[in-house]
Amino acid sequence: MKRTLLRQGEEPAAPVAGGNDAIPEAPKKSDQQEGRFVFPQVLVVLAALVAFVYFAFFAGNSSPVPPVVPPPSRQEPTAPLKPTPAAEVQRNDPRSLFELGVMYWKGNGVPQDYVKAAEYYRKAAELGHAEAQYSLGTLYKGGAGVPKNYVEAAKWYRIAAEQGLKEAQFHLGYVYYNGEGVPRNFTEAAKWFRIVAEQGYYSDAQFRLGAMYAKGEGVPQDYAEAAKWYRKAAAQGHGPAKEALREMNKAENTPPELKIPKTVRATVSASQVLLRSSPSIHSEKRECSKEGKR
Secondary structure: OOOOOOOOOOOOOOOOOOOOOOOOOOOOOOOHHHHHHHHHHHHHHHHHHHHHHHHHHHHHHHHOOOOHHHOOOOOOOOOOEEEEHHHOOOOOOHHHHHHHHHOOOHHOOOOOHHHHHHHHHHHHHHHOOOOHHHHHHHHHHHOOOOOHHHHHHHHHHHHHOOOHHHHHHHHHHHHHHHHHOOOOHHHHHHHHHHHHHHHHHHHHHHHHHHHHHHOOOOOOOHHHHHHHHHHHHOOOOOOOHHHHHHHHHHHOOOOOOHOOOOOOOOOOOHHHHHHHHOOOHHHHHHHHHHHHOO
């Protein structure tokens, strides 16, 4: 089979019809035609890829993502908060009622109001709170928030004193000594002064008991006991007790073993000491004037 070489730029000759050696050849696509066919396919693939990325990352994230809830951690149980006094009032807690009364008495965190203080003291006192009972008695004695009433004062002092409150015991001794709200009774006064004096808390109670022994009020007159209690009070810095010891040193009827060195001069008499240190000065003055008239 013969093939004719074509020169550059010549078109091939058309095949002869009916020739045996004429073999038809498939027309060849040029590079430009192939590029036109591939390019649309690439665009379709890219478009599909962009759509996939959009729906996977953007459209999918448009819905709100539920918040991540951390697993419950194991925590140690904490102590419950302490209720405030005002909250405890609803439960009739006597301590809280008393504290609320103190707040109104002092004006701490609330406007000062003695009437309110007396109201809460009474509620706590009726529930058996000894400090509230003593405080209510003090209000009645001074007439703060309630009408002055020595009988009520003595009543609440006794109730608190019988519960062992030393402040109430001490003031109950004064109530009996001065006859405020109760008949005057030196024996009862000495009894309550002794209860407090033996606890060692109140030097004034020790001094009072010594003065009653020195004068024989409610107890047998006994200078040795008087000096004993004066010294106990003086050891705690009680000035009137020191002055009473000086006075005893000057007195002619004082036994020598009870006298102290004479280097210390007495400044006031024993009666002046007793009158000056009393918390109920006016009542003692009245009693002294009554005894003088008799």
